[in-house]
Amino acid sequence: MTTQAPQDADSPGYVPSTGIDITKASVARVYDCGLGGKDNYAVDREVFAQVNQVAPQMARLARENRAWLVRVTRFLAASARIDQFLDCGAGLPTAENTHQAAQRMNPEARVAYVDNDPVVQAHGRALLEDNDLTRLIDADLTEPDRVLDHPAIARYFDFDRPIALIQCSTIHHVSDAKNPLEIMQRYIDRLPSGSYLALTHFCDPEDDGPGTQLARFVEGVFTNSSMGSGYFRTRSEIEGFFGDLDLVEPGIMRLRDWWPDGPNLQPATVEDEVVLGGVARKP
Template sequence: MPDSSFSSLGPGRAPAGVDTSRAGIARVYDASLGGKDNFEADRQALAAVLEVAPGMCAVSRRNRAWLRRVLRYLAGVVGVEQFLDAGAGLPTVSNTHEIAQLVNPWARVVYLDNDPMVSAQGRALLETNEDTVYLHGDLTDPDVLAVDSSVWRYLDQDRPVAVILGSVLHHLSDSADPASIVARVVEALSPGSYVAITHFWDPGEDSPDHQLAREVERRFVENAVGSGWYRTRAEIESYFTGLELIDPGVVPLDEWWPSGPVHPPGTAEERLILGGVGRKCGLVPLL
């Protein structure tokens, strides 16, 4: 993911405590975007997926384009001023804070990730940005957004927050119960907050893409990073329970608030990811 200019450690180096012999989710994603903050294990993991799904790098690019549009909508059209990018991954070009603060210079952004390399790279990137911070934290931790959480030292819990969960939930197993994790996040947010999600999609046995989804999932889970599940539309939509879905709902990424003509997916892999944005209803606090 990252542009190498953001790497204070230099290409091929890792912070103390990072096991470079095992692939990491953020580093594999970095490799898929042509970044330099990844290692041989990450590149081998990506190669195992590309053997059966050569279009997966295009999925990563499409996901980044979706993020840019969503942030312009949230920071500009509806005027959100606080953002929490959970499972943010390694810094890259067009980061969440760069897009949000371009639209609204007063936007505050908190990045949250449980990967120590992500935290180290993020802190190095943001040394001079007083309205943005990288925190080490795990979305599966029940206390990650508790009242005394470090997140609320930087964001005002009594005002709307936009939570970005881009390509995060499909790396949580069924046993982790992603729907309950999102519900816990929503519960911690004030009315008027938003949750934006992208997730790998299995269109079902009647679709010619079903077998591809199953095989890519197997490669991710067994040979790559140990996670990366493709779920049904109903399962993905369940993550928005309690939220008002913003039109056009849960759709292929390029159909969500396109800035110009919709570009049909160029590969089968690009068809197998959906995205959506939901709003927590209720009386919005006065700012």
């Protein structure tokens, strides 16, 4: 089963889907633009175009972010032997999703996605029909207790065993006013021993040069657009989101440098400096 891709607002006979605000860009749909997807509206493409005009490599970074997630999921399912995955801010389906990567390593792996975007929810319903080991929870990832206490999560996961918590390109859309450090610490506090956190985040490299200039520009586009979020934090701030967890080698790195599938044949660009990712284990 597939869901119909959104039409532009000015398409003849256009009727918006229930609960979808086509006047405001969505984080999930803007990322969909970067991944070359079609499940987005004109307002989403406008935000993406503003960034792409000055920083065209950001689209490559969106794909790099997804590739990083797949590598991490394979590691967690195969090497770390995790069979419960909680993917927050799951976004729109692509060619390779968390449940596919995990269940390729372990067909019995359970994956729960969390997202409150109506378009993501529509695609999630299609996923549920095809895979009874996959769930999609309609919840706000900035409310960890509500996520973890959601009846579907409580029934689906065994909290006496380790869980992989995935926050891939999510926390950099949470403003300081909402206290993202406190949000992440609450998730960590409630994870069972042996659990893992996988997280990527926009980074200000503090180089007083091209990296910081790019970070400030892209942050300005995102926060001043109808999407309204996209914050670049320093390495030390990003490290704080891992709390006192034990980082998995090689630590918090540029995405291209975190256990790549093969040699990096393309030279790094300034865009590679503005996204960091890492995986850590709860003792």
